[in-house]
Amino acid sequence: MSTHDTDDRTGTFGDYGGQYVPEVLMPAVEELTDAYERYVLDNEAGFVDDFRDRIREFGGRPTPLSYAANLSERYGTEVYLKREDLLHGGAHKLNNALGQVLLAKYMGKDRIVAETGAGQHGTATAMACAYLDMPCEIYMGRTDVNRQRPNVFRMRLHDAEVNPVTVGSGTLKEAINETMRDWATNVEDTHYVIGSIVGPHPFPSMVRDFQAIISEEMREQARDQIGRLPEAVVACAGGGSNTMGAFGAFVGSASLPGHPEGSHEPAPDVDLLAVEAGGSSLGVDADEGYAPNSASLSTGTEGVLHGARTKLLQTDEGQIVESHSVSAGLDYAGVGPELAHLVDEGRVEPVNVDDDAALEAFHRLSREEGIIPALETSHAVAYLEHYDGDGPVVVNVSGRGDKDLDTVVEESAAKDIDGAPSMEVFEE
Numbered sequence: 001m002s003t004h005d006t007d008d009r010t011g012t013f014g015d016y017g018g019q020y021v022p023e024v025l026m027p028a029v030e031e032l033t034d035a036y037e038r039y040v041l042d043n044e045a046g047f048v049d050d051f052r053d054r055i056r057e058f059g060g061r062p063t064p065l066s067y068a069a070n071l072s073e074r075y076g077t078e079v080y081l082k083r084e085d086l087l088h089g090g091a092h093k094l095n096n097a098l099g100q101v102l103l104a105k106y107m108g109k110d111r112i113v114a115e116t117g118a119g120q121h122g123t124a125t126a127m128a129c130a131y132l133d134m135p136c137e138i139y140m141g142r143t144d145v146n147r148q149r150p151n152v153f154r155m156r157l158h159d160a161e162v163n164p165v166t167v168g169s170g171t172l173k174e175a176i177n178e179t180m181r182d183w184a185t186n187v188e189d190t191h192y193v194i195g196s197i198v199g200p201h202p203f204p205s206m207v208r209d210f211q212a213i214i215s216e217e218m219r220e221q222a223r224d225q226i227g228r229l230p231e232a233v234v235a236c237a238g239g240g241s242n243t244m245g246a247f248g249a250f251v252g253s254a255s256l257p258g259h260p261e262g263s264h265e266p267a268p269d270v271d272l273l274a275v276e277a278g279g280s281s282l283g284v285d286a287d288e289g290y291a292p293n294s295a296s297l298s299t300g301t302e303g304v305l306h307g308a309r310t311k312l313l314q315t316d317e318g319q320i321v322e323s324h325s326v327s328a329g330l331d332y333a334g335v336g337p338e339l340a341h342l343v344d345e346g347r348v349e350p351v352n353v354d355d356d357a358a359l360e361a362f363h364r365l366s367r368e369e370g371i372i373p374a375l376e377t378s379h380a381v382a383y384l385e386h387y388d389g390d391g392p393v394v395v396n397v398s399g400r401g402d403k404d405l406d407t408v409v410e411e412s413a414a415k416d417i418d419g420a421p422s423m424e425v426f427e428e
């Protein structure tokens with residue numbers, strides 16, 4: 001069934017994955033594993049059919065595969081864009097949030113908790129909860145609450161409670177710990193919706209399966225519109241959920257029942273490129289406990305973070321360091337265990353582009369194709385500058401960039417980014 005050494009029933013990907021959680025969380029993780037196997041892998045009670053219907057009706061799937069004529073001309077190769085920016089909510093995150101909130105309903109849970117960093121996952125979860133009539137609490141670091149106010153309002157508009165977390169640096173890491181604590185205390189009635197292909201088993205496999213609808217559609221669309229599979233698929237990698245969504249059907253590891261025939265067959269000839277945030281430079285400054293990048297796939301070392309063994313940005317002593325990226329959604333010191341394994345196996349090639357290249361790509365796609373991409377997505381678009389294959393190449397447009405306008409205007413002016421338009425306005 002799968003080309004690589006993975007086991008969806010134990011959640012191991014070579015040396016990575018597993019369930020590194022405190023004893024109090026074991027019952028929750030085991031109950032969820034059982035539900036994942038029954039409802040997702042075996043489509044019990046028609047769960048997957050229900051998910052497919054709802055992500056179509058409420059989410060607006062399938063998202064288009066758009067031919068990018070101007071980029072194709074620029075690079076002398078056929079470029080296609082998989083438009084997850086057109087999914088409801090403006091990013092791929094709803095695929096997973098809707099899947100998990102629906103699963104929680106099938107499990108008889110009546111309360112949802114989730115963590116959020118930049119607020120995108122919290123917003124998608126709050127949206128899914130409003131739609132499915134589930135009470136929802138979101139943990140968000142105090143610092144993030146202050147710098148992501150529009151997303152805090154969006155979550156509240158969807159009737160979610162936003163709990164600011166004041167400990168530590170008040171960012172994603174602390175929010176994850178608080179959410180784990182809540183889950184452990186309220187296992188009976190609560191489900192924890194993790195936002196990427198990270199965390200203990202079954203999260204990495206389950207989130208990949210919900211997101212793999214992206215590559216499943218991409219294959220069907222490539223066959224109809226191009227007449228063949230693409231030579232390469234390019235996606236940005238933070239935790240890695242849009243990446244495994246874009247790669248899953250080609251790797252053959254995803255297992256979402258009810259897919260069109262052949263759409264999950266391993267396709268070893270398709271090159272899979274994961275683009276990480278190179279930030280301002282590569283490497284880890286161990287003395288400062290800081291990495292000026294989020295390139296854990298290309299430069300990380302093995303360790304355990306948030307319940308799974310994976311590749312991490314850490315010091316020689318195993319201290320996790322603060323990461324950096326101009327894009328909040330890529331700013332994470334770890335990465336999904338399956339992606340780490342696929343890189344070790346040579347199936348996925350990790351590459352990285354820096355902050356400035358991502359900003360330039362943000363402007364290029366806006367100017368030349370009429371699509372304002374998320375700053376995360378801009379990393380994948382920026383990689384086209386280095387792509388030297390024959391094509392066709394598909395870039396996964398994981399989300400739209402409206403949320404990033406303030407950052408882009410500020411950073412583009414400060415760094416004198418190539419191709420940035422003037423943002424001066426006339427005042428009376």
Ligand SMILES: *Cc1c(COP(=O)(O)O)cnc(C)c1O
Nearest residue numbers: 238239240241242329376398399
């Ligand atoms: C959250 C986010 C990402 C990064 O998360 P992954 O799990 O790596 O996909 C990428 N793009 C967009 C638009 C996002 O919102």
